[in-house]
Amino acid sequence: MSDTARTNPLRDPQDRRLPRIAGPCVLVIFGVTGDLSRKKLMPAVYDLANRGLLPPGFGLVGFARRDWADQDFAKVVHDAVKQYARTPFREEVWQQLLEGIRFVPGEFGDDAAFETLKETVQTLDEERGTGGNHAFYLSIPPGYFDDVVGQLRKHGLADQRQGQWSRVIIEKPFGHDLDSARELNRVVSDVFPPESVFRIDHYLGKETVQNMMAVRFANQMFEPLWNNNYISHVQITMAEDIGIGGRAGYYDGIGAARDVIQNHLLQLMALTAMEEPNSFEASQLRVEKQKVLSAARTPKDLAAHTARGQYLAGWQGGQKVVGFLEEEGIKHDSRTETYAAVRVDIDNRRWAGVPFYLRTAKRMPRRVTEIALNFKRAPHLPFTDTEELGTNALVMRIQPDEGVTMRFGAKVPGTQMEIREVSMDFGYGGAFTESSPEAYERLILDVLLGDPPLFPQHEEVELSWQLLDPVLDFWADQPGQPEGYLSGTWGPKSADEMLARDGFAWRRP
Numbered sequence: 482m483s484d485t486a487r488t489n490p491l492r493d494p495q496d497r498r499l500p501r502i503a504g505p506c507v508l509v510i511f512g513v514t515g516d517l518s519r520k521k522l523m524p525a526v527y528d529l530a531n532r533g534l535l536p537p538g539f540g541l542v543g544f545a546r547r548d549w550a551d552q553d554f555a556k557v558v559h560d561a562v563k564q565y566a567r568t569p570f571r572e573e574v575w576q577q578l579l580e581g582i583r584f585v586p587g588e589f590g591d592d593a594a595f596e597t598l599k600e601t602v603q604t605l606d607e608e609r610g611t612g613g614n615h616a617f618y619l620s621i622p623p624g625y626f627d628d629v630v631g632q633l634r635k636h637g638l639a640d641q642r643q644g645q646w647s648r649v650i651i652e653k654p655f656g657h658d659l660d661s662a663r664e665l666n667r668v669v670s671d672v673f674p675p676e677s678v679f680r681i682d683h684y685l686g687k688e689t690v691q692n693m694m695a696v697r698f699a700n701q702m703f704e705p706l707w708n709n710n711y712i713s714h715v716q717i718t719m720a721e722d723i724g725i726g727g728r729a730g731y732y733d734g735i736g737a738a739r740d741v742i743q744n745h746l747l748q749l750m751a752l753t754a755m756e757e758p759n760s761f762e763a764s765q766l767r768v769e770k771q772k773v774l775s776a777a778r779t780p781k782d783l784a785a786h787t788a789r790g791q792y793l794a795g796w797q798g799g800q801k802v803v804g805f806l807e808e809e810g811i812k813h814d815s816r817t818e819t820y821a822a823v824r825v826d827i828d829n830r831r832w833a834g835v836p837f838y839l840r841t842a843k844r845m846p847r848r849v850t851e852i853a854l855n856f857k858r859a860p861h862l863p864f865t866d867t868e869e870l871g872t873n874a875l876v877m878r879i880q881p882d883e884g885v886t887m888r889f890g891a892k893v894p895g896t897q898m899e900i901r902e903v904s905m906d907f908g909y910g911g912a913f914t915e916s917s918p919e920a921y922e923r924l925i926l927d928v929l930l931g932d933p934p935l936f937p938q939h940e941e942v943e944l945s946w947q948l949l950d951p952v953l954d955f956w957a958d959q960p961g962q963p964e965g966y967l968s969g970t971w972g973p974k975s976a977d978e979m980l981a982r983d984g985f986a987w988r989r990p
Contacts, residue, residue, distance in 0.1 A: 501932070512619070524565040524567065538581075616650060658953065689877065720846075721842065741821070742823060779825055779952055787952055804965075823949075851879060
């Protein structure tokens with residue numbers, strides 16, 4: 482029997498009208514004082530409760546180096562919810578959540594603190610009826626994973642008992658190269674079985690990412706064109722209009738490629754390129770994504786098919802902003818890239834000859850994440866009075882203007898046969914009355930249900946590092962710093978030259 486059925490015995494799994502509601506459980510958050518917890522995790526927990534997707538028997542435990550009592554932590558949660566929650570604040574929902582909120586102060590190496598944590602969750606099991614079901618969210622740097630999971634094992638919190646479950650949730654980055662990723666997997670898998678490890682990639686929880694699979698596999702009009710017979714190239718972009726902000730300590734030495742391409746963009750590429758799974762169960766999705774990542778490779782000439790850059794001082798949103806090297810906490814000779822672009826080829830029958838271009842950057846003209854399938858040009862245009870047309874494109878807009886755009890040629894009204902490019906748009910905001918849940922709502926609920934289709938397993942993580950490691954090694958051997966680009970522009974000149982060599986140009990969303 483699945484965990485979903487066990488935690489919801491009255492729910493018919495075939496009845497799609499009913500929401501999936503988590504069973505009784507405790508969520509423990511390590512690193513609860515960080516921005517991720519305050520801005521995303523706590524509001525997501527409240528939003529789930531507000532939508533009726535958490536049971537009355539639910540507990541939320543914070544663990545951090547703070548001299549707080551339960552009510553101090555509850556105040557932190559309350560303030561975070563009021564400021565960042567997606568759904569309206571309702572006092573009755575908050576009061577129900579408040580009854581299960583606890584806090585444990587301590588260091589990760591403190592045995593006494595973990596004994597207190599064990600006593601706290603056992604008390605919640607008795608008082609709130611949480612049944613010994615515990616999820617541990619490691620919202621902490623990977624360097625502390627070994628300490629925390631070791632303590633969980635030492636104090637019996639990771640034990641898998643009959644009729645109960647214990648799960649661990651890991652935030653990226655999943656290592657900084659292949660060797661560290663394998664070591665990280667060893668540390669976690671020594672304590673938790675694979676089915677109890679959930680690696681969070683919040684992009685995979687976005688409605689628009691899941692909609693991409695629906696658009697492709699639920700509509701006969703797209704699938705016949707989704708191959709190298711019709712598509713010339715694919716561009717996957719995650720552009721941010723902000724700088725590094727206060728993240729210098731994390732970002733310097735990590736860079737754009739490790740931070741975004743290794744996880745988010747390669748996962749989006751795998752979902753875009755995969756074959757149709759037999760079902761959308763986790764095991765079937767993993768098989769198809771792994772096939773794509775196993776067939777993927779970076780070109781041998783990395784100088785011609787990759788680009789990296791650092792943002793310089795410039796204008797962003799009407800304001801003067803400093804360059805990356807002038808940011809507080811960044812070394813004046815830092816070689817960390819804030820712009821990264823990589824060509825990836827997929828050696829299989831469907832995609833042979835179709836380059837996938839992955840790019841991510843900070844200080845771009847606007848914030849946008851999209852997947853653009855660009856089609857081959859028509860072999861012949863019998864129109865004499867028309868300008869050179871661009872290519873047809875199908876664009877999946879992941880954020881912030883979630884939807885789908887189709888770009889094609891249409892006749893301009895008038896007597897002449899003049900063709901002009903037009904767009905046909907589908908927007909989530911205009912098509913559906915209900916708003917999309919935040920990615921962390923979906924992902925936290927999936928963890929509590931034991932439903933893992935949107936979580937990459939360690940095989941996918943390692944295949945992604947195998948792809949990216951040669952690029953990072955090549956960049957590390959290059960003299961000097963990455964090429965500069967003005968803040969508020971679309972990146973360094975070398976990135977445009979990279980696509981021009983293949984006869985293409987970057988989209989300007």
